[in-house]
Amino acid sequence: MSLDLETLVAIDVHVHAERNADEPQDPVTGEVLAAAARYFGGSPAQPTAQEVADYYRERRMAAVIFTIDDEAGMGRKRLGNDEVLEAAAANPDVLIPFASVDPHKGKLAVREARELIARGARGFKFHPNTQAFWPNDREHYPLYEVIAEAGLIALFHSGTTGIGAGMPGGGGVRLKYSNPMCVDDVAADFPGLDIILAHPSFPWQDEALAIAVHKPNVYIDLSGWAPKYFPENLIQYTNSRLKHKMLFGSDYPLITPDRWLRDFAQLAIKDEVRPLVLKENAARLLGISAST
Known part of the structure; x- marks a missing residue:
């Protein structure tokens, strides 16, 4: 069974698989999660990719699903792209797989990206904060070239992050890397690459809106914030x-x-506008038609 656009309530373009099946949680990840629970006052679930599929199927939604390879930036063992791709292949009615490679891996990252694309990845997730890299560093441009050549999507975390929040020194996570103006350079240098700026980009919301207005290839996902906290300018531009x-x-x-x-x-x-935000914009960007 493939995606049935007509029966879907919505397409959620930002969903995490948080652990691999039958594997213990990485201790660094456990420490970060514990700090986040104290900081935000709650402990979210830690679903596998298959559990994400089951959860979203119950809600008649599709999910763009990914993990984050931030071994260099965070020192934690990465969750595998393998489980995401395998779960998506087993659940094509609900899962749209994005992959993640650490940009610091250079030529190996480019090689991995090509392999993941051949296996069905529909896009790539980048988290400049936890991966500790400047998106506009030309050292990483060969990786973007591979994604652009394949006609796929690059999704960049933007703005502040809950990862490391409340830990001494923020767990070493630096917010500066996720100023969306860094991604503006990428959008200018790769006009054929579709880019998603993830999250309301606090404290750079105006910058994100300006980039999305100026660059035809830049979109914004509204994840990571409860909508009741959206700033007025974000609602106005929406x-x-x-x-x-x-x-x-x-x-x-x-x-x-x-x-x-x-x-x-x-x-x-x-x-x-509501149906555009909830489903139609994502369907167009992802190339999902009523017959997909």
Whole structure:
């Protein structure tokens, strides 16, 4: 069974698989999660890729799913792309697989990207904070070239992050890497590469909006924040100039799609814009048609 666009309630473009099946949690990840639970006052689920599929199928939603390879930046063992790709192959009605490679791996990252694309990856997730890299460092451009040549999507975390929040020194995580203006350079240098800026980009929201208005290949996903906290300028642009470029994302399991949708329903979003954000914009970007 493949994706049935007509029956889907929504397409969530930002979903994490947080552990591999039958493997213990990496101790560094455990420390980060414990700090996040203390900081945010809750302990989110840690789903495998298959558990994500089951969860989203119950809700009649599709999920863009990925892990993050940040071994160099965080010193934790990466979760495998293998499980994401295998789960997506087994659950094509709900899962859209993105892959993750650490940009610091250089030529090996390029090689891995080619292999992952051949195996069905539909895009790549980058987290400049935890991967500790400048997105506009030309050292990483060969990796973007591979993604662009394949006609796939690069999704960049932008703005602050909950990873390391509350830990001494923020766990060593530096926020500076996720200023969306760094991604503006990538968008200019790779005009054929579709780019998603993930999250309301606090404290650089105006910069993110300006980039998405200026660059035809840049989109914004609205994940990682409960919509009731969205700034007014983000709501204004969602209703107007960027109505075709805003994407529903939850950041599950940190925020559940149920919580996100409940909050979004309370926002002053125009009736004709809601279906664009929840499904139609993502379907167009991902190349999903009614017959997919």
